[in-house]
Amino acid sequence: MSFQKSLDLIQNLLIFLAISMCFLAIFQHPFTGDDLLNSFSVNEGNFLDYLHEMYFSWSGRLFNFLFPGLFFLNDSLLLIYKILSIPCFLLMCACAFYLATGSFLHNLESRQDFIIFSCIAWLGLPVLGITVVWMTGSIYLWSTAITLLFLSLLFKIFNELVNHSHDPLSVLAATLIFVLAFFVGTSGLQWILVTVITYIFLCCRLLYDGKLTSLTFKHYFIFLGFILGVAFFLFAPGNFQRLEHADSFSLLSNLKRFFMFLAGAYFSLGVGDMGRSLWIGALLILCLNSINHLNKSNLINSYFWAFASFAALLPFIPLIHFAAPRVTFISAIFFLICIQSLVLPAINTSNTYSKSFAGITLLLLVSFDGFVGWAANSSLKYEVENRQQIIQAQIIQGNKDIVVPYYSTIPSRLTHMLTPVQDKIYLKDIANNLKLNSITHDESASAPKPHSLQPLKSIKKSL
Secondary structure (H helix, E strand, O other), rough: OHHHHHHHHHHHHHHHHHHHHHHHHHHHHHOOHHHHHHHHHOOOOHHHHHHHHHHHHHOOOOOOOHHHHHOOOHHHHHHHHHHHHHHHHHHHHHHHHHHHHHHOOOHHHHHHHHHHHHHHHHHHHHOOHHHOOOOOOOHHHHHHHHHHHHHHHHHHHHHHHHHHHHOOOOOOOOOOOOOHHHHHHHHHHHHHHHHHHHHHHHHHHHHHOOOOOOOOHHHHHHHHHHHHHHHHHHHHHHHHHHHHOOOHHHHHHHHHHHHHHHHHHHHOOHHHOOHHHHHHHHHHHHHHOOOOOOOOHHHHHHHHHHHHHHOOHHHOOOOHOOOOOHHHHHHHHHHHHHHHHHOOOOOOHHHHHHHHHHHHHHHHHHHHHHHHHHHHHHHHHHHHHHHHHHHHHHHHOOOOOEEOOOOOEEEOOOOOOOHHHHHHHHOOOHHHHHHOOOEOOOOOOOOOOOOOHHHHHHHHOOO
């Protein structure tokens, strides 16, 4: 067996280990925060009532409440949702890699590049516990995945028109992409804006190449699907109801806050890690590849993806009070696309070995990250189930004022956990849903304190 084959075997084993550990972390993550409240909303009536209520009183983001809402219907569907999370993440990375390079896994070199890119995305994207692992919050993953899939298809169509001047789309393919375009249009402002500027970018390039007249009815039909989705989103009655409760808009004040937010968007200042994994990963991509002899096309694409990354944050100028670290998720993935599109593979044997070793190291880090996430989420799941048992037991006894312990687990980066203040508000909402007077925290001296239980220490003691 050659040395490279030995490295590939080790790498394949670590891919399996990393995927397994990350899946276990997702599988063990319990319902928390909006999960349980959304589950109540889905199951208290029929599903159409839930859709009607969300659209007419909350938001036009149809995909954001339709897709996860389906999986709240029963436990079997919930399990399917958790199983699909890792494939969805890999789909998102595959589309991002295609947008950056224009190809996908055509040789050993690109395989190594994709492994490195995917690991850096897992380790570097912000607040993964909210945007990927937490069921309600994972809509950021799913919305980004379908948007990148749609953009990949647009770029593929564009390349066919430029290089071959023909339309490869069948009627069935155009219809399926139409449906995908519609859901992208209902995903939210960030995804809509990125798609709009991508359309403008591709149309300008077609015009420059003299290929704009090559567009056919099927291409306009796909664009119509996107426009209908955007209209469905923008004119939702729920949007206007929420605007009635919005704070007054001050352009100067919001701009100042936006630039502060922008400074932290690429350095994860809101979550305190300075974006180390994202930037070190970007430097690793640059070091393992060549940035010499870049052609004009690479530079244009790189500049575009950098602009797309920034543009995804622009909707928060008027909505800066709603900006949180999770909304930088889509900007971070476009930043990685920008970095990957900036480099050209340096094809030589020693470089392939270097990439293999880098991939193995990153896969080990992802595996340990998944293991730590599994430990924390298992601990939190036990506490969630214990709290639910306390509430049910007190209800059976006829108590209307129930006291429950704080969650004491120290969360990992793959754990979404409410702060004590948020948990207090959440317990009030649960009490209202269960027709109770109150559910409050146990403040006694002997009761568990928030963020006081180290999951790994608990596992070590149990061995």
